Amino acid sequence: MKKYLDYYRPGLGESWLIMLAILLLGGFILSSAVVFVVNLIAPGSISATGTGWSTAILYPIPFILVFLFVFLRARNAYQTALVSGRSPFPKPSSSLGKVPFLVFAVLIPVLVVTLSIIMDPLTSWMKMPDFIKDLFEKMTENNFPTFLAVVIAAPLLEEWLVRKIALGGMLQHMAPWKAIMWSALMFGVIHGNPWQAIPAFLMGCLFGWVYYRTRSYWACVSLHAINNGISFLLAYLFPDLPADMSIRAFLGDQPYFISLGISLVLFFAVIYYLHKKLAYIPVKETTYERT
Numbered sequence: 001m002k003k004y005l006d007y008y009r010p011g012l013g014e015s016w017l018i019m020l021a022i023l024l025l026g027g028f029i030l031s032s033a034v035v036f037v038v039n040l041i042a043p044g045s046i047s048a049t050g051t052g053w054s055t056a057i058l059y060p061i062p063f064i065l066v067f068l069f070v071f072l073r074a075r076n077a078y079q080t081a082l083v084s085g086r087s088p089f090p091k092p093s094s095s096l097g098k099v100p101f102l103v104f105a106v107l108i109p110v111l112v113v114t115l116s117i118i119m120d121p122l123t124s125w126m127k128m129p130d131f132i133k134d135l136f137e138k139m140t141e142n143n144f145p146t147f148l149a150v151v152i153a154a155p156l157l158e159e160w161l162v163r164k165i166a167l168g169g170m171l172q173h174m175a176p177w178k179a180i181m182w183s184a185l186m187f188g189v190i191h192g193n194p195w196q197a198i199p200a201f202l203m204g205c206l207f208g209w210v211y212y213r214t215r216s217y218w219a220c221v222s223l224h225a226i227n228n229g230i231s232f233l234l235a236y237l238f239p240d241l242p243a244d245m246s247i248r249a250f251l252g253d254q255p256y257f258i259s260l261g262i263s264l265v266l267f268f269a270v271i272y273y274l275h276k277k278l279a280y281i282p283v284k285e286t287t288y289e290r291t
Helices: 012-041 053-058 061-084 101-118 120-124 130-139 144-170 176-189 194-214 217-237 247-251 253-277
Strands: none
Touching: 012 053, 012 061, 012 144, 012 176, 053 144, 061 144, 101 120, 101 194, 101 217, 101 253, 120 194, 120 247, 144 176, 144 194, 144 217, 176 194, 194 217, 194 253, 247 253
């Protein structure tokens, strides 16, 4: 499949098709069918609400359709290229530029934590209904299956789809900032509710920029895993905390505002440092129109 992907770069329309029709709609239908069939064979063995091992089993299922669709489209693009003699798309190599690996490894959690604190006022004003609270609490249950789904599978699968496939494709068809914003919006939409969509969009902008500047899938997986891992760790350390508790409510007003000031300084200092030191990626890889 790897050689096929060198010839496949989905644009904006096809990326939305993958997210909405293949992942969300098709994935929902496939997951529902799996739950129905498994419970038909062994009643009560799997829950559609995603608890325990149900979470780890059901989460990857929608991506089966995505992998199949991407494989078929990429293979078709490869076969068409062989007939027409078209060269594969340019493939920028992953690079941290002048940023030492250990420094980058330290800065990744700094970016995630500081951005979480900065966006807390934007994400805490929406009152969360009880059924969403229950969903969040199930997503952060302190058990191994939930850890596999939330901290391992979600970063691996979602970053492959949203950053490597969708963003990597759109960077061939439009200006980088547009591609990053569209991919962040897609990242928010696939979370399926506004209480996750807003922070996912903001985090998606950060992840997209990091991918654009490094072309590293694993850098984005690390960012995503740390973000989800912090939520999982907090649920483990403070199991009685409500799912909708804001960072400000948790810390108190004065500690939060001190943390907010420090986070603003740290976040933009790190972004400035990375902007200067990361490998330069050409603004334009193929022809696109600026609008």
